[in-house]
Amino acid sequence: MMESRLQRKYEDHLECLVCERRCKIREGMRGACGNYANINGSLYHVGYGKLSYIESRPIEIKPLFHYWPNSTALTYSNYGCNFYCPWCQNHEISFRWPPEVPEVKPSYLIDLAKRRGDHGISASLNEPATNFDFVLEASKLAKDSGLYSMVVTNGYFTLEALRELLNAGTDGYSIDIKGCPEMAERKILPHVNHDIIFRNAREVIEEGGHVEVVYLVVTGANDFESCFNWIVDKHLSLGPDVPLHINRYFPANRWREPETDLKKLLNFRERAMREGINFVYVGNVWDPDLESTFCPKCGKLLIRRRMCRVTHFSLIQEGGKWRCPRCGAEIPMRGKFIQQRGPLSLGSPKPPYRGASSGR
Ligand code: SF4
Ligand SMILES: [Zn+2]
Structure with a gap:
C-alpha cells in the first residue's frame, strides 16, 4: 500500500x-x-502490488502492430476497473476489488522480463489506471533497464496522470474506444465521456508517444452507423497514420448479443480506409490478410501477421525511419523489428481470450 x-x-x-x-x-x-x-x-x-496475472505475451495481441513488431512484453494485471463494461471478457479480475494476495514489487517484474528475454512490459488485461502508482514505478524501472513500457487502456487517465506516465517512459498506448456519446441515450456506459479518450490519445501523440486505437464492435451497443461515423471522424483528427483496429466481439459476461457480423466489420474497414485512415485492421477473425500492413502509397505488402506473430517483414530502415522498399513511403513504426526467436513458451493465443474488450 x-x-x-x-x-x-x-x-x-x-x-x-x-x-x-x-x-x-x-x-x-x-x-x-x-x-x-x-x-x-x-x-x-490499497491495490498496490496486488497482481492477478503475469505472463509473456506478443505485442501483436495488445494489439500494437506498429510498435516493436514481433517482440514480447511481460504482461501484468491487477484487479478492478473504472468502466465496468457489461461485455467485459476479463470480468473475473476487472469486476473484483483487490483481494488479500502477497504484494509483488515492480522490480520483480523487470527482473523476470529480463530473465525471460522479453523486450518490454505491458500493463494490460484489466484497466492500468486502477494500478497507476504501481505502473508508474514499473515504467521508470523498465526505462532504466532498456525495456519498453506500454499500456492497454480505456484511455481515461486525467491529463496529470497521463503526463506522469509519459514522463516515466511509457510510450506505447493501445487505446480502446468504447463507443460514442449517443450511447448514453441508450443507457450504455452513461458515465463515460468518450471525447476524453480522444483528448488523451491526442495528448500522447503530441508528447511523442505511440497510439493505436481499438474499436471493439459490440453488437447492440456501439455498432450503429452514427457511432461508427463519430469514431472515424474523431480518429481522423488524430491523423491518418494512427492505426485503427476494428475488432470482432464475442458474447461475454452480461452481454449476450451474438458476435459481430463479419460483413459489418469488413464494411466498416472499407469505409474507414475510404475516409482516409491509412492502417485499418480487423481483429479476432484470424485472417492474415486483414491483419497485414500494406503500403498506403503503392499497395505493397509490408508486414504479414499470423496468430499474433510476424511471418513476413519487408520494411527498410533509412535515417532512423521505416520505409516501403518499393516506393520509399515512410511507414509509422516505433522500436526495433525482433526476429523470430522460435516458438513462444506461452502457446498460441486462442479465442475468446484474444477478443477481450479490455484485456490483451
Ligand atoms: S478516480 Fe481513482 S478511485 Fe476513482 S475509478 Fe479512477 S482511479 Fe479508481
Ligand atoms: Zn510503397
Whole structure:
C-alpha cells in the first residue's frame, strides 16, 4: 500500500485525480475501482502490488502492430476497473476489488522480463489506471533497464496522470474506444465521456508517444452507423497514420448479443480506409490478410501477421525511419523489428481470450 501521488483534499472528502471518474472518497471508503481508499484523511493505493496475472505475451495481441513488431512484453494485471463494461471478457479480475494476495514489487517484474528475454512490459488485461502508482514505478524501472513500457487502456487517465506516465517512459498506448456519446441515450456506459479518450490519445501523440486505437464492435451497443461515423471522424483528427483496429466481439459476461457480423466489420474497414485512415485492421477473425500492413502509397505488402506473430517483414530502415522498399513511403513504426526467436513458451493465443474488450 502506498500513498497516492494524485489526490486533492477537501474538508469532508478526498478527490482521486488518477482517472476522469475523479471519485470523491469519504473517510473509510474506496473509489469506484476499489484500488484507492481514504484512510485517515489521505488517499492510499490499497491495490498496490496486488497482481492477478503475469505472463509473456506478443505485442501483436495488445494489439500494437506498429510498435516493436514481433517482440514480447511481460504482461501484468491487477484487479478492478473504472468502466465496468457489461461485455467485459476479463470480468473475473476487472469486476473484483483487490483481494488479500502477497504484494509483488515492480522490480520483480523487470527482473523476470529480463530473465525471460522479453523486450518490454505491458500493463494490460484489466484497466492500468486502477494500478497507476504501481505502473508508474514499473515504467521508470523498465526505462532504466532498456525495456519498453506500454499500456492497454480505456484511455481515461486525467491529463496529470497521463503526463506522469509519459514522463516515466511509457510510450506505447493501445487505446480502446468504447463507443460514442449517443450511447448514453441508450443507457450504455452513461458515465463515460468518450471525447476524453480522444483528448488523451491526442495528448500522447503530441508528447511523442505511440497510439493505436481499438474499436471493439459490440453488437447492440456501439455498432450503429452514427457511432461508427463519430469514431472515424474523431480518429481522423488524430491523423491518418494512427492505426485503427476494428475488432470482432464475442458474447461475454452480461452481454449476450451474438458476435459481430463479419460483413459489418469488413464494411466498416472499407469505409474507414475510404475516409482516409491509412492502417485499418480487423481483429479476432484470424485472417492474415486483414491483419497485414500494406503500403498506403503503392499497395505493397509490408508486414504479414499470423496468430499474433510476424511471418513476413519487408520494411527498410533509412535515417532512423521505416520505409516501403518499393516506393520509399515512410511507414509509422516505433522500436526495433525482433526476429523470430522460435516458438513462444506461452502457446498460441486462442479465442475468446484474444477478443477481450479490455484485456490483451
Ligand atoms: S482511479 Fe479508481 S478511485 Fe481513482 S478516480 Fe479512477 S475509478 Fe476513482
Ligand atoms: Zn510503397
